[in-house]
Amino acid sequence: MPEQTMPERIVIAGASLGGLRAAEQLRSAGWEGELVVIGDEAHPPYNRPPLSKEMLARPGTPEEALAALAFRPRRSATGITWKLGSGVAAANLARRTVTTHDGEVLGFSGLVVATGLRPARVPVPGPLAGRHVVRTLEDTLALHTDLVPGARVAVVGSGFIGCEVAATASGLGCRVTLIEGTSGPMERPLGAELSSGVRRMLNDHGVATLAGTRVIRFLGGQRCTGLVLADGRVLEADVVVEAVGSHANTEWLQGNGLDLDNGVECDEHLRVLDSAGTPVAGVVAVGDIARYPDPLAGGPARRVEHWATPTDTAKIAAPTLVAGLRGEEPGPAASPLPSFWTDLFALRIQGVGSPARADAVGILEGDPARPADGVALGYYREERLIGAVTAGLPAQKHLQYRQAVLDAQASGSRVPEPLPAA
Numbered sequence: 286m287p288e289q290t291m292p293e294r295i296v297i298a299g300a301s302l303g304g305l306r307a308a309e310q311l312r313s314a315g316w317e318g319e320l321v322v323i324g325d326e327a328h329p330p331y332n333r334p335p336l337s338k339e340m341l342a343r344p345g346t347p348e349e350a351l352a353a354l355a356f357r358p359r360r361s362a363t364g365i366t367w368k369l370g371s372g373v374a375a376a377n378l379a380r381r382t383v384t385t386h387d388g389e390v391l392g393f394s395g396l397v398v399a400t401g402l403r404p405a406r407v408p409v410p411g412p413l414a415g416r417h418v419v420r421t422l423e424d425t426l427a428l429h430t431d432l433v434p435g436a437r438v439a440v441v442g443s444g445f446i447g448c449e450v451a452a453t454a455s456g457l458g459c460r461v462t463l464i465e466g467t468s469g470p471m472e473r474p475l476g477a478e479l480s481s482g483v484r485r486m487l488n489d490h491g492v493a494t495l496a497g498t499r500v501i502r503f504l505g506g507q508r509c510t511g512l513v514l515a516d517g518r519v520l521e522a523d524v525v526v527e528a529v530g531s532h533a534n535t536e537w538l539q540g541n542g543l544d545l546d547n548g549v550e551c552d553e554h555l556r557v558l559d560s561a562g563t564p565v566a567g568v569v570a571v572g573d574i575a576r577y578p579d580p581l582a583g584g585p586a587r588r589v590e591h592w593a594t595p596t597d598t599a600k601i602a603a604p605t606l607v608a609g610l611r612g613e614e615p616g617p618a619a620s621p622l623p624s625f626w627t628d629l630f631a632l633r634i635q636g637v638g639s640p641a642r643a644d645a646v647g648i649l650e651g652d653p654a655r656p657a658d659g660v661a662l663g664y665y666r667e668e669r670l671i672g673a674v675t676a677g678l679p680a681q682k683h684l685q686y687r688q689a690v691l692d693a694q695a696s697g698s699r700v701p702e703p704l705p706a707a
């Protein structure tokens with residue numbers, strides 16, 4: 286049989302921020318061959334953070350919403366084939382092919398995994414209709430329609446998205462109850478100190494919070510009319526929003542000998558690893574789906590579900606992939622400093638590093654019980670500063686604390702606390 290020639294084609298699976306940034310960075314890294322981005326959503330890449338915030342409050346028409354959210358590709362992103370509306374159903378990494386849900390089989394020399402996450406659901410009995418999640422534009426448009434003034438809204442889960450949705454719904458005049466679950470509002474990413482301040486803010490704005498309980502059943506026949514809590518309480522609701530975490534979209538990669546437990550395992554170059562820990566030639570991952578090492582905080586590889594991650598990881602993964610396809614070794618490993626923000630009412634909370642991995646939290650300035658008045662917290666693991674969060678402070682202050690985390694990363698030492706004023 287004649288030897289099959291490998292196409293000069295990189296396939297990017299997933300057409301959101303990660304897919305877009307990967308395409309841009311591949312061109313910047315000198316890839317001149319074919320670039321095909323396959324996305325299961327019908328839309329070109331669009332911005333998700335506003336979906337739980339301003340877009341949920343005032344989406345306008347679907348066309349207006351999409352126009353407001355759509356990313357403008359950078360100039361480097363030329364010559365890209367976008368295949369939207371039908372995702373990748375399967376990949377055969379040994380044969381270097383992907384198969385779309387439409388049945389099209391595409392060969393590739395390089396593959397970028399950028400299929401992100403989908404919302405988890407509360408795994409208890411009850412009707413689905415009337416229960417919302419927030420991940421896509423359609424999710425937000427559907428939820429907005431139900432958020433009429435006076436509606437009784439139950440938000441299940443108090444991470445970033447749950448708190449943001451609760452705040453937006455209360456701003457629209459809904460009567461909102463936030464069911465916190467096993468930890469307080471934003472407690473897992475930000476720690477208990479700031480969490481109590483966030484709860485207080487929610488309460489001050491009229492959001493009722495229920496701590497230390499969980500949903501055991503949804504009520505209703507055709508449509509959800511409320512929920513039952515583990516402590517026996519019954520909460521009637523016109524609208525239920527589930528914000529209880531997410532699952533990585535990895536099913537299409539099954540059968541290739543990869544470790545797909547909670548995302549796709551990668552090395553520090555974002556090369557996808559097989560279950561023996563060996564990089565799979567020509568395959569990298571970017572964005573929320575990538576599970577990669579964290580040299581600053583230490584501990585096992587982790588996924589980073591923040592807006593900056595697709596860009597940060599694409600800047601590493603794209604040159605790695607191009608080098609690999611040229612038969613070269615990847616450049617030195619980089620370890621991007623995670624960064625994130627969340628908006629609650631008029632307050633912006635910003636973080637850097639890995640606060641969720643801290644074993645101790647220190648107050649650098651202000652009172653975490655009153656975040657709107659200005660607060661900064663340092664997050665430590667084994668006595669090293671691994672993260673910082675600020676709220677209600679001038680941008681300059683946030684940059685100062687960010688630099689302190691970078692310095693601690695470079696030197697491995699603990700910085701004095703509190704930091705000297707800027």
Ligand SMILES: Cc1cc2nc3c(=O)[nH]c(=O)nc-3n(C[C@H](O)[C@H](O)[C@H](O)COP(=O)(O)OP(=O)(O)OC[C@H]3O[C@@H](n4cnc5c(N)ncnc54)[C@H](O)[C@@H]3O)c2cc1C
Nearest residue numbers: 299301302303325333334372373400401402572573591592
């Ligand atoms: C409501 C909301 C609010 C947020 N707010 C903030 C914020 O305030 N601050 C912050 O830092 N971050 C925020 N984020 C996180 C940020 O938006 C994400 O980190 C970012 O969108 C991740 O991009 P991604 O491309 O890796 O994944 P995704 O955006 O999940 O994109 C993956 C894409 O791949 C598609 N796909 C899935 N399976 C397949 C398949 N088999 N074939 C083809 N395509 C497939 C998906 O449909 C999707 O279009 C928010 C996220 C959400 C949902």
